[in-house]
Amino acid sequence: MSAHLNAALREGDNPELTEERRKATFDTRKLADEFFGSHLARRRREIAKAIDAIPELHDTKPLPFMTREEKVEEAARKVFTLSKHITDIVDLSNNRETQSLNEMVIGIEGMPISLHFAMFIPALQGQADDEQKREWLDRAIRMEIIGTYAQTELGHGTNLRMLETTATYDKQNKEFILNSPTLTSLKWWPGNMGKSCNYAIVVANLIIDDKLLGPHSFMVQLRDENSHETMPNIQIGDIGPKMAYNSSDNGFLKLSNLRIPRRNMLMKHAKVQEDGTYKKPPHEKLAYSAMVHVRSHMITQHAMLLAYALSISTRYSCIRRQGYIDPKKDEVKVIEYQTQQHRLFPHIARAYAFAFAGTESIRKFEIMKRSLEAGNIELIADLHALTSGLKAVVTYLAGQGIEQARQACGGHGYSMASYMGEIYGVGIAGCTYEGENLVMMQQLGRYLIKAVKSVKEGKKPTGYVAYLAHAGQRHSLIDCRPNEGYAEHIRAFEHIARRQTFRAAERLQKYENSGLSTEQAWNNCTVELNRASRLHTRLFIACNFYERVLDVEDMAVREVLEDLLHLHLNYELIDIASYALEAKKIRPNAVSLVDSWEITDREHRSVLGRRDGHVYENLFKWAKSSDLNQNDVLPSHKKHLLPMMLNARKQSKL
Numbered sequence: 331m332s333a334h335l336n337a338a339l340r341e342g343d344n345p346e347l348t349e350e351r352r353k354a355t356f357d358t359r360k361l362a363d364e365f366f367g368s369h370l371a372r373r374r375r376e377i378a379k380a381i382d383a384i385p386e387l388h389d390t391k392p393l394p395f396m397t398r399e400e401k402v403e404e405a406a407r408k409v410f411t412l413s414k415h416i417t418d419i420v421d422l423s424n425n426r427e428t429q430s431l432n433e434m435v436i437g438i439e440g441m442p443i444s445l446h447f448a449m450f451i452p453a454l455q456g457q458a459d460d461e462q463k464r465e466w467l468d469r470a471i472r473m474e475i476i477g478t479y480a481q482t483e484l485g486h487g488t489n490l491r492m493l494e495t496t497a498t499y500d501k502q503n504k505e506f507i508l509n510s511p512t513l514t515s516l517k518w519w520p521g522n523m524g525k526s527c528n529y530a531i532v533v534a535n536l537i538i539d540d541k542l543l544g545p546h547s548f549m550v551q552l553r554d555e556n557s558h559e560t561m562p563n564i565q566i567g568d569i570g571p572k573m574a575y576n577s578s579d580n581g582f583l584k585l586s587n588l589r590i591p592r593r594n595m596l597m598k599h600a601k602v603q604e605d606g607t608y609k610k611p612p613h614e615k616l617a618y619s620a621m622v623h624v625r626s627h628m629i630t631q632h633a634m635l636l637a638y639a640l641s642i643s644t645r646y647s648c649i650r651r652q653g654y655i656d657p658k659k660d661e662v663k664v665i666e667y668q669t670q671q672h673r674l675f676p677h678i679a680r681a682y683a684f685a686f687a688g689t690e691s692i693r694k695f696e697i698m699k700r701s702l703e704a705g706n707i708e709l710i711a712d713l714h715a716l717t718s719g720l721k722a723v724v725t726y727l728a729g730q731g732i733e734q735a736r737q738a739c740g741g742h743g744y745s746m747a748s749y750m751g752e753i754y755g756v757g758i759a760g761c762t763y764e765g766e767n768l769v770m771m772q773q774l775g776r777y778l779i780k781a782v783k784s785v786k787e788g789k790k791p792t793g794y795v796a797y798l799a800h801a802g803q804r805h806s807l808i809d810c811r812p813n814e815g816y817a818e819h820i821r822a823f824e825h826i827a828r829r830q831t832f833r834a835a836e837r838l839q840k841y842e843n844s845g846l847s848t849e850q851a852w853n854n855c856t857v858e859l860n861r862a863s864r865l866h867t868r869l870f871i872a873c874n875f876y877e878r879v880l881d882v883e884d885m886a887v888r889e890v891l892e893d894l895l896h897l898h899l900n901y902e903l904i905d906i907a908s909y910a911l912e913a914k915k916i917r918p919n920a921v922s923l924v925d926s927w928e929i930t931d932r933e934h935r936s937v938l939g940r941r942d943g944h945v946y947e948n949l950f951k952w953a954k955s956s957d958l959n960q961n962d963v964l965p966s967h968k969k970h971l972l973p974m975m976l977n978a979r980k981q982s983k984l
């Protein structure tokens with residue numbers, strides 16, 4: 331590729347990076363079009379340009395130098411400033427455009443309206459009836475009110491059936507009475523609930539005539555709309571600092587005999603009539619729709635976090651020179667080491683694979699939503715299984731990739747100047763929120779076991795589990811030769827996933843036959859079942875990557891994606907870092923592959939990952955701006971350490 335086609339080349343950049351960019355075999359803009367989709371890629375460029383022109387939207391100082399209060403204030407300031415410009419910059423109905431704008435301006439550490447957009451509005455869209463939508467949804471979209479999703483409690487997050495918050499129907503007054511009867515029933519964790527929100531969708535166990543009817547969603551006003559003071563019968567606050575996400579005020583909530591009108595229960599699906607008659611929803615788990623919505627969006631979000639970490643470490647690896655391969659020559663860029671390439675490149679391949687899987691899970695969510703609106707509940711189970719598996723596998727592997735990227739930066743990777751600590755903290759939170767990963771794997775496990783049962787009954791499952799009905803064509807991986815082409819890899823992958831799923835199913839059957847209860851037998855098999863779920867999901871990611879690459883029209887882009895696909899399939903299959911062959915092929919394109927993610931410096935917030943590669947001078951500037959450097963001698967030093975040392979000296983002279 332002639333160098334002028336590489337959109338990332340600029341005057342004045344560090345020559346080490348320019349040298350890398352000149353080697354690119356493809357146009358980074360065209361690969362960005364594949365990674366994001368051409369519309370979003372174009373819009374991200376336009377959004378970045380619009381932000382450049384509005385100084386009030388820029389960081390006032392690097393986020394790691396801020397206290398928690400300053401971070402919370404900075405996020406609130408930016409949300410307010412954005413509210414004046416947002417409709418000029420993005421199409422608000424486009425989730426991914428809006429999310430890109432938020433990430434570029436506010437960053438990944440959280441903000442006062444995260445949950446408002448991620449769950450409050452989707453829960454209203456999915457669970458409120460038309461009249462309720464007119465009352466709350468329109469106001470929420472206009473941002474007259476800010477809401478969150480309050481489900482998790484101090485004592486229960488995973489096991490929703492045991493939520494202790496109660497909503498008891500009072501027929502006389504046609505009201506629900508909401509209560510947090512115990513310490514463990516306090517709502518705990520909901521994002522932005524501590525200080526920012528004035529409304530919440532509270533998930534509580536519905537009770538009518540002493541009958542427990544399971545978790546349902548209720549609209550609760552938390553704070554006065556004018557004064558923002560906490561409403562009566564409510565106690566609310568922030569849960570304190572967390573491993574990351576410290577710009578967000580995750581909160582606690584106690585409800586004490588709080589009365590709300592009957593119509594504050596979201597009634598699109600389940601209904602409670604005035605006389606207390608209860609109407610079941612058409613599908614028992616429709617109340618969980620907001621969670622499925624976030625899970626389907628988390629995959630692209632985690633692909634992006636992985637991309638942040640890898641573009642920082644790949645660029646930095648081309649700046650950092652350390653040691654020799656040939657002692658007679660200069661010190662080499664650390665990217666030249668095979669171990670460094672093996673550490674980074676499989677994760678670059680995964681970032682692409684995850685982004686493509688994420689686009690697919692969002693597409694599937696939209697299809698399910700439309701089919702549900704037409705009264706069809708058939709796609710719910712498939713989507714739940716797919717998003718449970720993807721959410722768990724991708725958050726976990728992205729976390730591993732981010733940590734490898736941090737280690738690849740050596741000591742400087744541990745400084746917050748690299749921003750790796752925050753990216754990691756935010757990434758691994760995804761292993762926990764929206765369903766603890768090992769629990770979500772089990773949800774997919776249930777689906778796989780059902781598919782095995784249907785195969786054993788002679789039926790042919792369709793869709794993502796169709797491969798379970800294919801007779802095992804191969805018996806071992808030994809005859810899987812990488813050069814046979816990708817279809818062969820996929821068949822080998824299917825074989826391994828199928829074998830593990832049947833092994834888990836047979837084991838479950840064996841325990842059930844031995845007289846154990848269904849639950850006990852299940853618990854005895856969960857390690858095997860989760861392995862099956864993991865393999866099934868990794869197979870889905872690989873197949874989707876394969877099919878996606880076949881669609882690429884630009885030959886140079888297709889070729890580099892095929893290199894990544896080849897590496898991905900081998901890495902996933904053999905579970906070793908990679909073959910030298912793939913590493914050699916990817917090496918010249920390494921920087922351009924990460925440039926294709928088109929992450930701006932503003933979005934990165936990383937000194938090490940700077941696009942221009944001027945790392946060292948900026949690390950020094952960063953260090954000088956530390957609060958601790960504002961005084962030559964720290965007041966705390968004068969107070970404690972200096973007297974200690976003076977005293978010690980005095981003692982030794984005696």
Ligand SMILES: CCCCCCCCCC/C=C\CCCCCC(=O)SCCNC(=O)CCNC(=O)[C@H](O)C(C)(C)COP(=O)(O)OP(=O)(O)OC[C@H]1O[C@@H](n2cnc3c(N)ncnc32)[C@H](O)[C@@H]1OP(=O)(O)O
Nearest residue numbers: 425447448487488490615618627628631714763764765776
């Ligand atoms: C602008 C928009 C952008 C979008 C967002 C972008 C990304 C987000 C970035 C934001 C950043 C930070 C935000 C952080 C947000 C975090 C918010 C939260 O964490 S909210 C709280 C989330 N909580 C959970 O996820 C709880 C996990 N627990 C559960 O989901 C369930 O309790 C359970 C599934 C584990 C068990 O449920 P239970 O009712 O006990 O069901 P069973 O196991 O018995 O299964 C019975 C049956 O139901 C099926 N099932 C379960 N769930 C679903 C579902 N959701 N949909 C469809 N079907 C479901 C299950 O498979 C079983 O089916 P069978 O056929 O019987 O096998």
Ligand SMILES: Cc1cc2nc3c(=O)[nH]c(=O)nc-3n(C[C@H](O)[C@H](O)[C@H](O)COP(=O)(O)OP(=O)(O)OC[C@H]3O[C@@H](n4cnc5c(N)ncnc54)[C@H](O)[C@@H]3O)c2cc1C
Nearest residue numbers: 479480481482486487488519520521759762763764765768
């Ligand atoms: C950053 C962040 C933001 C959050 N935001 C929100 C929010 O906005 N709203 C909200 O309502 N909640 C929120 N949460 C809460 C989150 O959804 C829960 O923490 C999550 O669902 C996990 O539940 P838990 O904490 O009860 O974990 P636990 O269930 O207590 O998990 C502990 C361990 O037990 C294991 N375990 C539990 N059950 C089983 C089982 N059945 N089988 C096998 N193993 C099991 C798990 O695998 C895990 O290893 C947030 C959490 C975080 C970290």
